[in-house]
Amino acid sequence: MDSNLLRLPNGDGLPVVSTNSEVKSPFLIGVAGGTASGKSTVCKKIMEQLGQAEMEDTQRQVVTISQDSFYRELSPAEKAKAQKGLFNFDHPDAFNEELMYETLQCILKGQKVEIPSYDYRTNSLNFEEMLIIYPADVVLFEGILVFYFPKIRDLFHMKLFVDTDSDTRLARRVPRDINERGRDLDAVLTQYMTFVKPAFEEFCSPTKKFADVIIPRGADNTVAIDLIVHHIGEILAATNNAQHNNTVRIAASSMKRDH
Numbered sequence: 001m002d003s004n005l006l007r008l009p010n011g012d013g014l015p016v017v018s019t020n021s022e023v024k025s026p027f028l029i030g031v032a033g034g035t036a037s038g039k040s041t042v043c044k045k046i047m048e049q050l051g052q053a054e055m056e057d058t059q060r061q062v063v064t065i066s067q068d069s070f071y072r073e074l075s076p077a078e079k080a081k082a083q084k085g086l087f088n089f090d091h092p093d094a095f096n097e098e099l100m101y102e103t104l105q106c107i108l109k110g111q112k113v114e115i116p117s118y119d120y121r122t123n124s125l126n127f128e129e130m131l132i133i134y135p136a137d138v139v140l141f142e143g144i145l146v147f148y149f150p151k152i153r154d155l156f157h158m159k160l161f162v163d164t165d166s167d168t169r170l171a172r173r174v175p176r177d178i179n180e181r182g183r184d185l186d187a188v189l190t191q192y193m194t195f196v197k198p199a200f201e202e203f204c205s206p207t208k209k210f211a212d213v214i215i216p217r218g219a220d221n222t223v224a225i226d227l228i229v230h231h232i233g234e235i236l237a238a239t240n241n242a243q244h245n246n247t248v249r250i251a252a253s254s255m256k257r258d259h
């Protein structure tokens with residue numbers, strides 16, 4: 001493990017945080033929206049347009065984190081239900097709210113965190129493939145219920161809601177779940193009608209009112225994405241200027257000391 005990393009004593013999988021003294025408190029952006037609305041695609045486009053996608057992880061000024069890394073671990077009985085498509089992954093109780101909050105707090109303190117990836121085929125967190133989130137200037141946190149929990153909602157500096165109509169979302173979810181998440185058609189449709197659609201209406205859709213910017217049609221909405229990219233670009237420019245001025249000040253004061 002990286003010598004800069006410190007595992008917090010917790011027993012409940014709190015994030016691994018860095019003790020690095022270089023502090024970078026990021027601008028935190030929440031990206032909510034229904035399943036398959038295009039949250040990940042919008043975040044990917046933003047990263048690409050800002051020239052961040054092709055950069056090394058350690059060099060990125062903008063990073064994206066998925067709420068999926070904060071699904072809570074299931075008991076054996078819940079796992080058995082999940083395998084039959086009978087577990088509700090769209091209910092707020094499916095998430096580890098406390099861990100999500102603690103992790104975002106660490107990120108806002110400019111600390112490096114390690115979070116597990118998520119394996120949809122086994123319905124579980126994958127601690128074998130940890131994602132290292134390096135300190136960045138802008139952090140995008142995307143997921144169906146990122147605006148649901150008030151404590152977490154209050155951490156965001158900007159809130160985006162990806163608003164794609166439900167027919168389009170279902171039409172995208174079905175092939176994605178079959179091709180990428182190892183599901184069969186019957187299971188996808190049953191899960192959608194039993195859990196996904198009702199939970200969207202009860203828990204996700206009402207959080208649209210908290211958004212600062214609503215993005216109709218998701219990633220197809222190039223005008224909205226350009227505006228958001230422009231805004232983030234300004235934040236990055238201001239951060240770069242502040243860092244440059246700080247460096248100049250430190251250099252000037254050390255020159256003074258040397259004379």
Ligand SMILES: Nc1ncnc2c1ncn2[C@@H]1O[C@H](COP(=O)(O)OP(=O)(O)O)[C@@H](O)[C@H]1O
Pocket residue numbers: 033034035036037038039040041042172173176217218219220
């Ligand atoms: N504008 C779009 N046009 C066509 N397909 C899209 C578009 N946006 C997303 N998709 C596809 O729909 C699926 C869900 O998109 P994704 O961005 O993963 O949604 P979310 O993160 O909201 O679940 C993916 O297979 C993705 O490639």
Ligand SMILES: Nc1ccn([C@@H]2O[C@H](COP(=O)(O)O)[C@@H](O)[C@H]2O)c(=O)n1
Pocket residue numbers: 034035036039071089090119120122123124143144196
């Ligand atoms: N084991 C799981 C965990 C989650 N889901 C579904 O994923 C959806 C959220 O992810 P999106 O990329 O679509 O935003 C959510 O609607 C869950 O139903 C799952 O099927 N299995």
